[in-house]
Amino acid sequence: MEDGFTHLKVAAISMKPEKWNKEGNAVKMETFFRKARAQGAKVAVVTEGALEGYVVMDAIKKPELAARLLEISESRDGEYIKRFRKLARDLGMCLCLGFAERVDNDVYNSAIFVDQDGVIRGDHHKMQFAEGYHESWFFNRLGSHIRAFDTPFGRAGFLICNDRWDSALGRALVLDGARVIYIPAYGSRRPRQDKAVLSIARDNGVPVVEANVGVNLIISRGEIVSKQKGDDRVTVAEIEIPSLPSEALIEKIESAFLSRRKKEMEIKYAETMANLKLHVSRGAKRNQN
Secondary structure (H helix, E strand, O other), rough: OOOOOOEEEEEEOOOOOOOOOOOHHHHHHHHHHHHHHHHHOOOEOOOOOOOOOOHHHHHOOOHHHHHHHHHOOOOOOOHHHHHHHHHHHEEEEEEEEEEEEEOOEEEEEEEEEOOOOOOOOOEEEEEOOOOOOOOOOOOEEEEOOOOOOEEOEEEEEOOOHOOOOOOOOHHHHHOOOOOOOEEEEOOOOOOOHHHHHHHHHHHOOOOOOEEEEEEEEEEEEEEEEEEOOOOOOEEEEEEEEEEEOOOHHHHHHHHHHHHHHHHHHHHHHHHHHHHHHHHHHHHHHHHHO
């Protein structure tokens, strides 16, 4: 970490889930996570609502489906979450899951970060909806907090789909110490959304990993390092996570610079003297002529 960055191989998975098919989606997700691990990824992100199929719009259009959405939603200690916590342990890999989370008799559009030991390190409830919000929507509650959390690779944070359009949310995560932002999404795939995600990375100086249905986008050091269009793709790339400022890190970077500077200055000095000697030699020859 001499340059103040941690290098991390990550995967974005543009999985298109099947609506209301929880078991089928879980099997599909597991397959993709295994593919990501086989390609060396240490953290993998899957799309928004991947477990149940992102069915909230169905319930909005047909209110009689709201009770069914509550039924298919998953609590934090539910069977499927336990299943993926075990998978994380088996793979020795961190998993970012998007799902409808049941909290008492309410449902939240949620994402959780599970570390390689199967421990849930952090979570996020979607903060804003493209469809607006009504207090009667027990099946689609708004989140109330935006916070970063600790992971094996430094602090991180989530934005879920529509959250990415408000720059204040990404900024809040970074101010809370997030060094990387993960975005599960099921929304726009137009160039405008790429620009919005790129702005989050550039404005805040952190890498961003987005898994969107139809497109994966991985950004590091303010540049797109990998973009892949299409559903059900596993995109793997390396990101560079900036370390938190500290006196020890400054001294380490300074020491490394001073160490390599000595050799670099010797080489440049030799080049300068050689060029100077050549210039003098050519000047002498011109004078002789």
